[in-house]
Amino acid sequence: MSSLVDLHPITRRSLLGGFAAASALVVLHPFAARANSNQAHLRLMETTDIHVNLMPYDYYADKPNDTLGLARTASLIDSIRAEAGNSMLIDNGDLLQGSPMGDYMAYKKGIKAGDLHPVMKAMNVLGYECGTLGNHEFNYGLDFMFNTLAAAKFPIVCANLTKGELASDPKNDVLYFKPFTIIDKKIKDGAGVESTIKVGFIGFVPPQIMMWDAGHLEGKAQTRDIVEAARAWVPVMKEQGADIIIALSHSGIDGASQTDKMENASLYLAGVDGIDAIFTGHQHLVFPGPKTWDGIKGADPVKGTLMGKPAVMAGFWGSHMGLIDLMLEKDGKSWKIVDFTCEARPIYHRDDAKKIIADTKDEPKIVAAVKDEHEATLTYVRTPVGKTSAPLYSYFALVADDPSVQIVSNAQTWYIKDMLKDTKYKDYPVLSAAAPFKAGGRGGADYYTDVPAGDIAIKNVSDLYLYPNTVQAVLITGAQVKNWLEMSAGMFNQIKPGSKDEALLNLDFPSYNYDVIDGVTYEIDLSQPTKYDKDGKAINPDANRIKNLSFNGKSIDPAQKFVVVTNNYRAGGGGHFPEIASDKVIFVGPDTNRDVIVRYIISKGTIDPEADGNWKFAALPGTTATFQTGPKGRTFAAQVKGAKIEDAGNGTDGFAKYRLVL
Template identity: 80%
Template sequence: MTLEHPKLTLTRRSLLGGAAAGAAMIMLHPFAARAAANQAHLRIMETTDIHVNIMPYDYYADKPNDTMGLTRTASIIDKIRAEAGNSMLIDNGDLLQGNPMGDYMAYKKGMKAGDMHPVMKAMNVLNYDVGTLGNHEFNYGLDFMFNVLGGANFPIVCANLTKGKLASDPKQDELFFKPYVILDKKIKDGAGNESTVKVGFIGFVPPQIMVWDAKNLEGKAMTRDIVSAAKAWVPAMKEAGADIVIALSHSGIDAAKPTDGMENASLYVASVEGIDAVFTGHQHLVFPGPKTWDGMQNVDAVKGTLFGKPAVMGGFWGSHMGLIDLLIEKDGKSWKVVDFTTEARPISHRDENKKIVADVTDKPEIVAAVKEEHEATLAYVRTPVGKTSAPLYSYFALVADDPSVQIVSNAQTWYIKDMLKETPYKDLPVLSAAAPFKAGGRNGADYYTDVPAGDIAIKNVSDLYLYPNTVRAVVITGAQVKGWLEMSAGMFNQVKEGSKDAPLLNNDFPSYNYDVIDGVTYEIDLSQPAMYDKDGKKVGDSAGRIVNLQFQGKPIDPAQKFVVATNNYRAGGGGNFPEITGDKIVFVAPDTNRDVIVRYIVQEGTINPSADGNWRFKAMPGTTAVFETGPKGKQFAGDVKGAKIEDAGAGENGFAKYRLVL
């Protein structure tokens, strides 16, 4: 189809429309302002990956957050609708799980037929036209999902989730939901004449739900390849009279060679004949947008196209509203797309000091609709969900194996072993990499994890895991494990044997890049220079600091393969660790590291965070080094495994100084 329109050279922000009544002037989209008598502007708005983040509130940290919340996204809907001639609102999935409100509704309050979930309360206020499923809809089981979605006053579509075995013809599959809907949308054209456009919406969910939620779906459901389902159903939609076909693809954008059951298949969905526009999600990214998509064939991240067709991904947690604006033209009795624009409009921005500034306020109707559940969730996150048999603290995380890092590794290992048990990697040994996020430094002498033994609440998890990362697994060799640890060992200054009170910590090295790898044992030889600088560049001809690296009591085999559980930042190359790049990723988890830690605590009931002492410094007789930590750590100094620590007096800026006897 032709996607250029010579008349429309203005941008949305350069055109003002409406009556000039004081300062209250509506900024019309060019399509709405310039549509001819046989043309109309149709704007479709997307929310995606809300993950129960209705309110602009981080329940883990127990404080407001201006970067998130459907109440904020909702507040710009009226304005966005006013810019358009005609509009529709869709949701692209991942509604029901992802923050403590979701867990509260599933585990504490529960849902039965007729109950109204807060997500549905909010969405019904906003009058959505249609939605599809995300992979997280299945986390609490099918009954829970159906009870929640039963409260929607809009249709849910999904063309690749079946009740049983796949039929030879996808159109013969027995589906849980309608594969598509065709909505009669009354519109006004450029001359003000009213017409009806038949807009078809088809939905897709990642086939990987059969792995991620096997315990909830095995024997009850099956999934079909997304693109195969699209190729089967889109012609049926056209035959049924759809003028415009819109794909709701809860699937990201990946330019790799297409494979059956591909997780991030939205690029190839766009290539299916008959589809006019694609709404994407799942990856928690913004499209159109910079850098992420550079070099991907058939992807235009500036114009916002996949195979030349308009596409958008509206961030996550309500951070953006995805917009696809279509100029449609009547061709005989039907309508066709003749031009388009795409945009992911944010709800906040960073100012010149990199501080978050809210661009919108809450929509009061949504706040009122979920007030009861919000307050109940606050009580829930402040209520114990388990116990810890020992204190969780990070005061000595940079000088010895540490309980706050240990519990993260325990949870990651537990999770990845379960996720990979039915995959080709099930027989590989699983290691876990985790770093201390709260370790003083420039954030001050109180910036440490400190959770006492006893009851542990969900909000304590933000003390253990500061960032909303998601879990990843990489497969690397024993040699690459050593390289990973060599990079981490840049945390320390070189210490000459026999020195007294040498400064230990390299203050230019961030603590979040000091990864401890659990599942192997090793020593760090401080007498040797670092092999890598803080930017991951190899320096000099150092043989390295990591010595006595062993797996299961034997020297590690450099060629042996290991699965390492980590996070999306590290697995994607964050920190510039040697050879740890995106091509090593074998598993992209649908869950955040925080969620995994909470689930682990809930399952265990009482966790044992005691560090196993799998790493230490190599002995250097007659040598001591000094470091600073929070003064509240004094009570734990005698309990640190694998290290002899002595009080060395007061440090600067409220810190306490300690001596490490090497």
């Protein structure tokens, strides 16, 4: 399964002749090397979407992780500055929520006026010069955000967050933050002569915070369209003497037609006259970079431009440092850009075997600054945050309705109903699609979810949900729901009625593509061939494995519309499910599925993961099939709902063998 953490970009490191962080040799950027007396090289460095990932540690899995952490990104800074003539470090938002450290600071420790959040400790140590807001800054409420950001030793700018109703003229909006700042930056030209350039920074947050955090913001704030706000304020920045204007856009890149209050508006923001360069974020992707951006008119993912202007998106969780290098030339008393390069420089790479290789080491200043909070977070994730009334296990997730999948669906349904309650989709029926991630296979005979009844800690959530996917929802028809399930049923081999102990599972079909859809009931008829192969190709178009598909006790109406909550991988077309793609997406959540599960557990106190038995195999009298699962599953075989399972001895490679009586 392709997950967010697997992302690794195309970069422009070849321009520098090698990765300076891995070598004692510092290679100057070509602009720094060739700048003349009236020219200067200015390097702008971006972090974005840190999400309180300060240390290279996955708190959910409770183990180190070389793909993340500001401590790793920060170790690039000295060498990156050494390559440059002049430099500035900025952040593009989503600092305060997204890892258990963020939850610990909000739910356990708290931040009062005058307190120092570990994010601010780290950023102040590193010498950031400007920042903007991300949508996740609002997740714990306005007081928490303001108390935290008050400790920043650098300006925070945001031009489209108002304290009340929008004014007729954006320049008359009453804003929570300054819309922009102009920094008098001392720079040296190619001859070593120091002078001042006025660098303007303007910031933007996604307008959708009014939906995502309505509980914190309703009646207290409004958001303005990003491009509209930019068109109002950029001329003011010019009037106040900005030589160059940099947009800090916590908004992604979308090639769709421009709309009012567009979430991912950076492409159109780059088209605003007067903006010279743009830092983007929010989407947890890399620009310039891979094929994600192919076909978007106005975006050049090789050169790194939006509307012809330099642009960067630096991944997420500290995975990359974004770099925009500007060759500046003095034109009378002011400066102008005459050339640029763009790069997203990673903290790791993968070798030929896809093994993760760290390209950086921990920055000692960050490790020391956040040591206490890191250790407190470890205690926090290992401490129960709720209880489960029954065991959570996935030993039989592929052959019967299962508690580990059930609890994910329960949490997703709880979340999406709340998110859509004030939208035009509020009256549509909600279904939830979830798959078992830990289901043996190549992971081995112990690769299963197994959480006993009783206390449940945050780190147990990684057992339930392996991937850092984000929540999305699609709007589809009843017919498309059925085809979604027909695709999932490719998990099973065709079984001849009356046969004994045929192999049940299609081992070429990945378990993470075996979606169970909750909210409907159905049976799977194994006597039928599979309709689709693992790549979504209809190989038996007339096959009909899904039987008795019902909603609210009645046969599903093929034309009825349903909201199905899932993850970004599936909603974006991952797994090649028929007709499930980004054009069906009606909700893009700001939260990971893991975070939703944690919130659900905390809100319920005690969760009931018992499977509701909404699906089963159609009866085939006199027929049995066999499958392998972990030997620890013997404890639970008799408890499985809707299936008769018998122990069939030992399997191969440490697995146990079971018989399913059909």
